[in-house]
Amino acid sequence: MKDLAELLAIAREAVEVGYRLITTSGPGVVREKGDRDLVTDLDIQVQQHIRAYLEQATPDIEFLGEEDGGGELDQTAERIWVLDPIDGTSNFAHGLPICAVSLALVERGESVVGVIAAPFLGLRYHATKGGGAFVNEKPMRASSNDDLGRAIIAIGDYAVGDGAAEKNDYRRSVSTALVENVERVRMIGSAAIDLVWVAEGRFDACVLYSNKPWDTAAGVLIAREAGAIVADTAGVPHDFSSGTTVAVAPGIASALWPLLQKRS
Structure with a gap:
């Protein structure tokens, strides 16, 4: 073998x-x-x-x-x-x-x-x-930033297809919370690049609203090996059963999780 x-x-x-x-x-x-x-x-x-x-x-x-x-x-x-x-x-x-x-x-x-x-x-x-x-x-190593207000955070694409309206209500609420608390929010349209740019320190975090294995399997490993914390939006350690994917520099992780919770 x-x-x-x-x-x-x-x-x-x-x-x-x-x-x-x-x-x-x-x-x-x-x-x-x-x-x-x-x-x-x-x-x-x-x-x-x-x-x-x-x-x-x-x-x-x-x-x-x-x-x-x-x-x-x-x-x-x-x-x-x-x-x-x-x-x-x-x-x-x-x-x-x-x-x-x-x-x-x-x-x-x-x-x-x-x-x-x-x-x-x-x-x-x-x-x-x-x-x-x-x-x-x-x-490469993830960012050493410990100030959420100085963070550049990438977000995943908004939903399309069945159920998109309900899914996007949550995604818009997260976007609003991030916009009000971080330096800048970016949407670049590639989960793989989002994850490796967290690993490289270009982004301080990325928030992806899905967990398709072909989108995340390589990037999650690379981000973890670079020292990023990888979990779901509730802060539970990420695996292939997770519904969402978040990679974050350790210094801002505790400040980021509350912004990702569902809001009415």
């Missing part, structure tokens, strides 16, 4: 496959797969190429990709690759450079390898469980 160092090398090369495709190809046909939820020909092509590489390099490891229709993560699986071929498809389809390839290796419900690359920004992130977090080969 391959060790984490070997699996990290495989994951990094797999993500490079996607990196090269994204930087040398256009989106192709853009379609809706749900209410205002886009998929491009290139999303599917990147997933197919990465999956083929992984199946050849690690034929014994299962695979879950967003563009296979999603689905539930089997948390009992010994090992499973979890891929978002282009996180931030709407950005990519509109020519915005904030998007990423996100790949994690999950062992029995816990991420142990995480690799994220932002092709148009020239940024490559990776981490292994217990091995620290790195950007472009340099170690």
